[in-house]
Structures are given as structure tokens and as C-alpha cells.
Amino acid sequence: MGAMNLRRSLSPLCAKCEALIWAMECMKTLQFSDVVFEIDFSQLVKMVSSLEDWPAFATHMEEFNRSKTFFPSFKIRHITRTQNTMADKLARGARSSPSAMLYVDSIPPVWLHEPVDSS
Template identity: 70%
Template sequence: MGAMPIRKSLSPLHAKCEALIWAMECMKTLRISEVVFATDCSQLVKMVSTPTEWPAFTTHMEEFLRCKEFFHPFTIQHILKAQNTLADKLARGARNQPAAMVYVDSIPPRWLLNQEST
């Protein structure tokens, strides 16, 4: 449903912000407005809670605020990295792949289900 090639970001926080915006766009395309976004990045949660306090991310925050209007209410939560083991395992595995690809959908693909069991 949502696959996108990855481009190089200015920083890891920029990449996480871009990924959140992209995930929001995917959910908008699917017309799913009741979503709880989750991240293991506490800085990202702080950023979207107080977007005007992050001047280096002005462009990203403008785009985020436009996307946020679709979600009523908008919810993002911080998950400890220790509790996010599957996503962490997938991220480490993705670094070993020859091509970078990101995937978002409401139904997990078979390869993801197989990762859960290993």
C-alpha cells in the first residue's frame, strides 16, 4: 500500500520526522483517520507536541501540521526501545539489504509475519 524509496536525511531526527509524515500521508490515502502513531524517539514526540520550538524543522513541521488536520484526535505515543524489539530487529535487518525500501500498510506482509517468529 505504501512503499517509498529512502533518501538521505540531514539527521536521524529528520529521518524519523519524514517517516512520520510519510506514514500520516499513507493513512490519509487509505482514509484511516483514527490512528495511534508510535515511536521510540522521545524527541519526535516532543517535536510534534511543540512544533514552533524546533526552527530547524520548520518545513517539516509545516507539512506535519497540514497532515495532522486529517487525524481527529491526533495521537502519538513514545514506546521504549526495549519494548519495540520487532521494529528494532527489522531496522537492523534492513541495513543489511542491498536496496532500501520502506513499507506501510494496515495488513502486515508475509515476510514481516515470518520475522515475528524468528
């Protein structure tokens, strides 16, 4: 689990790719190798499933492949945005932070347990 305020990306797909790589690195740091990554962006799931079809993301895919080697059976699946309320809450919290934010831990912070505001 984690949140990070990243720099602006060139596209939503680029931002999601960078976030996935960061999440993978966090799981490596915490020594969690049996992880299923869930994402609400189906295009990224397609991209990491067929790397050769995305030459514009070659640099990201090199980094992704390096991170992927830590996970014996890498799994990623698409979920709907309505199923992704916790991740949305983390993202909103990171975006609204006035300064750079970084949070990585296996225990969720207290503020994450607050009800998710649907506005």
C-alpha cells in the same frame, strides 16, 4: 503499517520526522483517521508537541501540520525501543534492501511474521 527506504537525512531527528510524516500519509491513503502513532524517539514526540521551539524544522513541521489535519484527534506517544521490535524489523529490512523499497498495506507481509532476530 509500512516500510520505506528513505534517502539519508541530516540527523536522526530529521529521519524520524520524515518517517512519521510518511506514516501519516500512508494512514490517510488507507483512510485510517483514528490512529495512535507510537515512536521510540522521545525528541520527536517533544518536537510535534511544541512546534514553535524547533525553528530549524519549520519545513518539516509545515508538512506535518498539513498531514495532521486528516486526524481528528491526533495522538503520538513515546514507547521504548524494546517495545518497538516490529518497527525495527521493518526498518532493518528496508535498509538492507539493495534498491528503493516501498511497502504500504493494512495486512502485514508474510516475512514480518518470522521471529525477530535480536542480533
